[in-house]
Amino acid sequence: MSDRLTIALDAMGGDQAPRMVLRGANLARKRHPQVEFLVFGREQDVQPYLSKLKKLRQVTTLVHCDDVVSDSEKPSTALRNGRNSSMRQAIQAVRDGKADGVVSAGNTGALMAMSKMVLKMLPGIDRPAIASFFPTQVGESVMLDLGANVQCDAQNLVDFAILGNAFSRTVLGTMEPSYGLLNVGAEERKGHEALWEARDRLKELELPGRFHGFIEGDDIAKGTVDVIVTDGFTGNVALKAAEGTAKLISSYLRSTFKSSIFAQLGYLLARRAMQKLRKRTDPRRYNGAMFLGLNGIAVKSHGGTDPVGFANAIGVAVDLARGGFLDRIRADLGQLDRTAGPARNGNSSAQAVAG
Amino acid sequence: MSDRLTIALDAMGGDQAPRMVLRGANLARKRHPQVEFLVFGREQDVQPYLSKLKKLRQVTTLVHCDDVVSDSEKPSTALRNGRNSSMRQAIQAVRDGKADGVVSAGNTGALMAMSKMVLKMLPGIDRPAIASFFPTQVGESVMLDLGANVQCDAQNLVDFAILGNAFSRTVLGTMEPSYGLLNVGAEERKGHEALWEARDRLKELELPGRFHGFIEGDDIAKGTVDVIVTDGFTGNVALKAAEGTAKLISSYLRSTFKSSIFAQLGYLLARRAMQKLRKRTDPRRYNGAMFLGLNGIAVKSHGGTDPVGFANAIGVAVDLARGGFLDRIRADLGQLDRTAGPARNGNSSAQAVAG
Structure with missing residues (x-):
């Protein structure tokens, strides 16, 4: 090229x-x-x-x-x-x-x-997964799937981890990415079977970087891991719940700065800093979902x-x-020699979420 | 009493x-x-x-x-x-x-x-459900389940709607509550079967208030409905994703106000209004999850x-x-005459999320 x-x-x-x-x-x-x-x-x-x-x-x-x-x-x-x-x-x-x-x-x-x-x-x-960046306390993470696959089995989740891992290395430049499975608790037996099986397989696979195991909803914005792996239903709800919360707080903030003459003056003084903040949290900055x-x-x-x-x-x-994302992921997939793995589940009733 | x-x-x-x-x-x-x-x-x-x-x-x-x-x-x-x-x-x-x-x-x-x-x-x-209040653009909503039941069938979701509906009338004082099922899109065939079946049953049940059908993650903070019904896995992730986002924006805001002398002066002027905002978004205000x-x-x-x-x-x-929540919900359940309904699914492998 x-x-x-x-x-x-x-x-x-x-x-x-x-x-x-x-x-x-x-x-x-x-x-x-x-x-x-x-x-x-x-x-x-x-x-x-x-x-x-x-x-x-x-x-x-x-x-x-x-x-x-x-x-x-x-x-x-x-x-x-x-x-x-x-x-x-x-x-x-x-x-x-x-x-x-x-x-x-x-x-x-x-x-x-x-x-x-x-x-x-x-x-x-x-199956393809929809992936996107998220701002976090420590930088940026990538989360997938965000809605392409409403129901996922363990192997789908493992695939998403492989894709997100390669993505993180090529686009985010994180050569040793940490990655985790989104769950309702960090303990061994939290969540459901597909998650437990995906965790066990990921432990064996040893992708580049560090497998964190299970993470929870608040770990997304904390930046606990570079790559957040989840099914498309959960990912879509989490993404939109986060967006809704960000909008709610912005509207609270707007009404706060209008609530008194002192607050208005304060806003004028802090305006340049606030504009930087607005730029930083501008949803347009995170526009562009990748089909991986x-x-x-x-x-x-x-x-x-x-x-x-x-x-x-x-x-x-x-x-x-x-x-060179595609070259990287092809190399990764070749190295993993996944043909030796368990038989693939033929269910491909992927259902896309219209945005 | x-x-x-x-x-x-x-x-x-x-x-x-x-x-x-x-x-x-x-x-x-x-x-x-x-x-x-x-x-x-x-x-x-x-x-x-x-x-x-x-x-x-x-x-x-x-x-x-x-x-x-x-x-x-x-x-x-x-x-x-x-x-x-x-x-x-x-x-x-x-x-x-x-x-x-x-x-x-x-x-x-x-x-x-x-x-x-x-x-x-x-x-x-x-099964019991964990319910909690959420601040929204228009007031407060209640969401359930937030983690007691990782996997839910259609009837569980219907039960949660009945519980949330009675709750909204007794505690929030919303006599005609709107209620909806959390999904990845509003269209007829979005999501999975349990959601479609729950929607059909709720349409028939005609609880007090207005059934909104499906809602999405961003509808939580928008306040689209008074009662958000979801399984415990999705609800737990959505709750924590929202909490994480709120913390992220707070930390952005703190660093914004420290970023220049003008911003610091601006903060001083707006301080009283900002304190009100902090009070309004104080997570302690929303402490207390109900087991319904x-x-x-x-x-x-x-x-x-x-x-x-x-x-x-x-x-x-x-x-x-x-x-009088218990009296209300007992009266509701009596009126619904659910004994005539479909046979209950005996699966009660409810799994609680340790908070």
């Missing part, structure tokens, strides 16, 4: 698409001068925005697609009918080696199903994001591609 | 017991002048603190118990060996009609197992709390007793 990277963008996904997507690409262009874009979308909708962004135009190829996958579309319908959609074409560009990764802010379930069908899974991995386990790089942006958030999602794809 | 209430206290539970328990009782005495206390514990340990609190002594009867249930004890061991423990004796006081409710900051699993054995379940309810579904009132205080937090847990027991 040369220093240059190409990122495929689904211009039609997201509440404010395609304008938000193109403006986001333009911001990402400034941050990542080595990146070129392959933009997929309806020419008549995309061209008016692209033509206004002269510098972006110079590094962008627009590919016309007739169809758009709507947010309400079922993944199965999108798979059948969406062959000419911007989403599908963008994913195919990755499969065909024309792009190093794809970013879409469209229908999560459809993006997951299409990515799985077009890019296929990495050898030995059953696929034989290719696919990143899902939040549908309601703005250009700043979308540019961050592009940044995630760039980091994955530049860090 | 006269206006006077008696609360049984396990003086030996909690990191700072028995001092913390007695000081907490003394604070609660000031807030609830109609309450008397039955305090269970080792006389030689309790008496030195009680003798210093003259006014508390006037409304307190100390009952000596030789044994103490330790935090590390397994619930099964505590059941076998803890007959003369302060915890067991305090629970028995409720069963024998000597107290209107019991409060303990001791071993959660043991307290749950003993309460279930001694107080028994309400007719038609299979039992034929008696039992409240678990956080083991690491201080007298202020313990007094709040006592307040929760007082509110439950005074609000």
Whole structure:
């Protein structure tokens, strides 16, 4: 791979698409001068925005697609009918080696199903997982799965640990990552059987870094481990519970600073520091959920994001591609020689969570 | 029941017991002048603190118990060996009609197992659930289960909805509570089968108030519903993820106000408002988890709390007793005529989460 990277963008996904997507690409262009874009979308909708962004135009190829996958579309319908959609074409560009990764802010379930069908899974991995960064007391952690797999068996959890571990080493640069299984207590027999079995297998596997065993919900923000492994149901609820709490405290804080003239003056004095805090806790900073386990790089942006958030999602794809995540995980999977492991559970009724 | 209430206290539970328990009782005495206390514990340990609190002594009867249930004890061991423990004796006081409710900051699993054995379940309810208040954008909600039942079937979830609904009407004073099932999306087929079945049954049951269907993790802090129903695994993780996030933002805020001289001055000006905010988000305010579904009132205080937090847990027991929660829920269960419902699942492998 040369220093240059190409990122495929689904211009039609997201509440404010395609304008938000193109403006986001333009911001990402400034941050990542080595990146070129392959933009997929309806020419008549995309061209008016692209033509206004002269510098972006110079590094962008627009590919016309007739169809758009709507947010309400079922993944199965999108798979059948969406062959000419911007989403599908963008994913195919990755499969065909024309792009190093794809970013879409469209229908999560459809993006997951299409990515799985077009890019296929990495050898030995059953299901893709959705992963994202979390801010913590000590830096950043990654958590997976955040909603791709509502029910998981022990082997799925082990796979997620392998994926998260490789991710942490390539993108977070943590060469000896600590990793743990999210549970309701640290003791031996807390939780359910899949967790106990996953713990026993992870103890045997000895991935790089340190296996912490079980962690609890408050360990996420504490930063107790670099990689938090959980099923998609629990991960999704934990992520959204944390987001809801952050919003609640922000609204408390706003009303606090409006509650008296002294508080208002205090806010004015502390304004610059507060702006830094706002920047630090800006949810756009953590936009860009990665689909790990696929034989290719696919990143899902939040549908309601703005250009700043979308540019961050592009940044995630760039980091994955530049860090050589796929090569690393392929090497890891080869070394683990998992073909010798227990027979795989054939159940793949993965159910994606539409964001 | 006269206006006077008696609360049984396990003086030996909690990191700072028995001092913390007695000081907490003394604070609660000031807030609830109609309450008397039955305090269970080792006389030689309790008496030195009680003798210093003259006014508390006037409304307190100390009952000596030789044994103490330790935090590390397994619930099964505590059941076998803890007959003369302060915890067991305090629970028995409720069963024998000597107290209107019991409060303990001791071993959660043991307290749950003993309460279930001694107080028994309400007719038609299979398992107790742990419930607690949550602050929201619009006030307060109650969530259950928070960890008593790691795996739940549809009927357990329905039972939790019935319990939470009665609770909301008696203690929160919300006569038409809204209630919802915690899931990973609002759509018909999100999540797993137990949730779909519970939703269908709740639609038929038509409890007082409004059934909202499925809610998501961010709806907890939004206050979308008054009663959040979930299994103990998900509820425990969501609760702790929210607590962890709140602590993370507090620590960000502290470092923000220290980051420059202007921010420090700003803090000084806004100090009174910030103190109100701190009061509002004080975790001690939400101390006191209720064990619902039992034929008696039992409240678990956080083991690491201080007298202020313990007094709040006592307040929760007082509110439950005074609000007539047990009468209300018995009337509800009678009206529902659940004996005509589907056969109960006999699986009661409830597993308590030690707090």
